[in-house]
Each structure stands twice: as structure tokens, then as C-alpha cells.
Amino acid sequence: MRLRFAPSPTGPLHIGGARSALFNYLLAKKTGGKLILRIEDTDLARSSRESEQNIAESLKWLGISWDEGPDVGGPYGPYRQMERLEIYRQYTELLLEKGYAYYCYCSEEELEQERQEALAKGAAVKYSGKCFALTAEERAKLEAEGRKPVIRFHVPPNQEIVLDDLVRGRVVFNSEEIGDFVIVKSDGIPTYNYAVVIDDSLMKISHVIRAEEHLSNTPRQALLYQALGFPMPQFAHISLILGKDHTKMSKRHGATSVVQYKEEGYLPEAVVNFLALLGWAPEGEEEIFSLEKLIVEFSLERVAKNPAVFDLEKLRWINGMYIRGCTIEKLVELALPFLRQAGYVSENPSSEEMKWMELVMTALQERLSTIKEVEEQVKILLGEEVTLENEEAAAVLKEETAPLVIRTFQEKLLALEEITPETVKALLKSLTKELKLGGKLVYMPIRVALTGQMHGPDLYLIIAILGKELVVRRLKNSVV
């Protein structure tokens, strides 16, 4: 099988695009086929190399690799459409010669007027085809006016177009509903519907998995395949990803690009896992899948037809699952950029800072949904200030036994030779025993005195992270 992902580089990789790429990748890998990356950059006004870069980087970040593409080359290149203009031109000539296509000189205003009239009449909005019958003299006259023609495909009348979509099943269109559409713009650049057919054919693409928004375009492409004498690939149109309000995912629903999720502290494995579950269902009840496992499990038969609403809560949950599955070393590595940016650790962390981060991540691992959350969570572990979060916390310190607990704790801590999570843990245990108080009466006053909060990571870790000096200062600050 040969599959492809063919984004237009008009912005960062969209989360929906990422899912299309993923499905194509999964099927290619599963069947031992190839994934081709093709850049559809024929929209000169909006395309940029920067976006192409972003898309490639986002795909790599997700772990999606390709076998052929603009950067790695391949036997069917070039893989950027703007570098294939000569190829399209040859086929256009053929189409023109055989009468499948013709020049059209209609201006935008004329077309717009037609469109309005059709709309007003409630008729189908489609091009009238009036330039189809232009005589040579008429053409010459229009040329002389300086009009730059487009090339339209001449749609055969009343033809049934049957598509056997791998996820939709059989879908039937009638060519009557389709007006003669533009295949080459007035600047000589092919339109999407045209270039995509030639490229998929020439690149020997066997299966096309793409978003449902392309389904209505497919009959046009089918006609083109027919005229060009190319075999059609198998299509699989997957449903759209919707926002909370059930409209197509867009900026106002929050983050839409893959990089944004990276920046917000999501792990690529989690994003991939979540995306896979959006529109595809595994056979068993397991929901956590590595890319490798997805390759084994994935199949088009289990891809849903109905659109899916993007559920951030579930992504957060999956992300948390992956965070909990990380080693501490890995977590430190992941958190480092965030901590660095927040100025909590230096550019090149010392071994002491590394130690500190290891303890911090140990304390925080079970409490994070995203890595970015360390920025916020780590605050209570920094500095010597303690602010009581509420009345309840203040009450804990006013407890009759609180002063004794805190004093005894401090004495014991100062006497401790080495502060490690283990030694502190043992210290707290012996403290509870010695004071003959309930755990709550021992742990809560210390916790509140040290952090000002009723909740937080394990106390012994907090103490180990703070170290003797900060503990003493905080105790002092909280007791006044």
C-alpha cells in the first residue's frame, strides 16, 4: 500500500490534519507500505516554507515519519506541487486537445452575478459552461481585451459517479450537480482538485485517507481520473473533529495546532493516543496505546462515520496516564524547558539542581495532567515565604498541640545528619510515635507551617525538597 499525507503549508499543523496523517501512517506501517509526504503549496498567497517546516516538525514530534517527501526525496518526486508545474502542464495540454477541458474568460464579477441569480432562484450553484462553445474569433477578441483565461474541466452530462468509500460505503453522485470547474488558474497554477489527481496517480497512491470535507470533492476528482485514464485509489473519508459546540474545530475552541499542545505540556504519545481514539475504536477495552501498538491494532473497519467532539478532559487524563508512566529521569527532561523558562533553574542546571528536580518531579508526578503544570505546582516549593491559604489552614496552626509538634519537629530535623526522603520519612514516623498524637495532628501543622496549604505532595518529599535551611525559615515565618 502507498498512502500519503498532503497538507497545504498555510499554517501550523492542525490537530485534524495530524489525525489524518496518523491514520495514513498507521495503515502504511501496518501493511508494510509507504507513507508519502506531499506539500500542496499551490495557494501562493497563503503558503509558506515556515508552515511546511512547522508541519514536518510537528509530524516528527508526534513520531510520524514518512518514506518519501520533499526532504527525503523518493522515486516519484518532486514532492512539492509548485515544483511539478511542468508535469501538470503536459496533462493539461492533453485534456485540452481531447476536448475534456477548455479556456474560460469569465470575470469574477460575471461569475458572482451568475451565482447570485442561481441562489435567488433556488437553483444549484454551478458554472453555466458558457465559455465551452467559444469560437476562435471570440477567444481572440477576449484575449485582445487582455483577459487571462482559466482552464475548466468539461463535466460530462448526467453521469452517475459511484464511490466505494472504505469508511462511508457506497456513495453516489450525479455529474449534473457539478458545474464545469477550474483546473488551472489564470496564473497557470493548477487547482487542488486537479493537482491532487495527477499527483496521487503519478505517485502511485493506492489509498487516500482524508477528512470528510473532501468527500464532496471526490466526484470531481473521479471525473478527472476518468478523463486522464488513471485508475482511482481507494478512498477513506474520516469524519471531522468538532469543537464543544459541535462546529468544526477552530481557534475559538482553544488550541488547534499540534505545537500548541506541545507548548502546553502534552506528551506526543498522549496526543497520538488521544487522536487515534477520536474516530477509531480498539477491539478490546484497553485505551492506552503506544504508536507501535496502534500500528498493530489499527484498521479502517473500526473507524467511525460520525464526527467526534474534541474532549480536552480526556486528553488531559490520557496525558496524566503517560506522565505517571514516565521514569523520573524522563520527567525531569520533560519539565526542564518549562522550569528553565520560568527561571526556576539555570540554563545549564548544576548537579544539585538536577537532584532538586528529581525530587520535585517525584513529588509532582501523580498530580500533573500536563507538564506545564509544574510551573504552578512548583511555586509552593520555592522561597521562604509562607502564605496561609485560608481560615482552615490558620486554624490548624492554632491547634493546642501545634506549637509542640512544630518545635519538636524542628529539633529533630536539625539533629538529622542527612536529609533524604527516606531519613525524613523515618523522622516523621518517630515523631508521631514520640508525641503519641494522631497522624493528622502531627502532619497537618507541619504541612501548613511549611506550605500554608491543606493539600499537597507527600510531606516527607516537601521537606526533603526544601532542605533544612528553608524548612527552618518557613517554620519561623509561619509561626509569627
Place this chain on the structure above:
RNA sequence: GGCCCGGUGGUCAAGUGGUUAAGACACAGGCCUUUCACGCCUGCGACACGGGUUCGACUCCCGUCCGGGUCACCA
């Protein structure tokens, strides 16, 4: 508006003529724990509506409604 696709709990979803209609997230309660979190347990909650077909429909057919896509010299 024409055409196309879709409609199972708030969300993701299993289901393919006969099931007590799975499971997950979220939510609620409980357990665990020094707290929160994690984890575990329990609970809440759904086949859009109306007609058929059938001994029997979430499953098949038709209609209605709702949602989405498309009808560009954007992809």
C-alpha cells in the same frame, strides 16, 4: 437553497435482528492515605422523532427533525 455525510448517556464510543445496551473520560458517593492527588469500588446517565418490514428492531426501509460538509482562480 441543491447535493453529500452523519445522529447510542454531557463527551469518546462498543454494538451489526433477540444483550440486564459494554467500556473510557467527566460527574456523585465510598475506600485507601497525614492532606490533596494517584489507585480501587459503587452510582448517575443513552439508542433524535414518526411510520413501516418482522414473531421480534438501536440494528433493515421510508419520512421528519437536528448537526456537519460541499457547491472558490482555498486546499
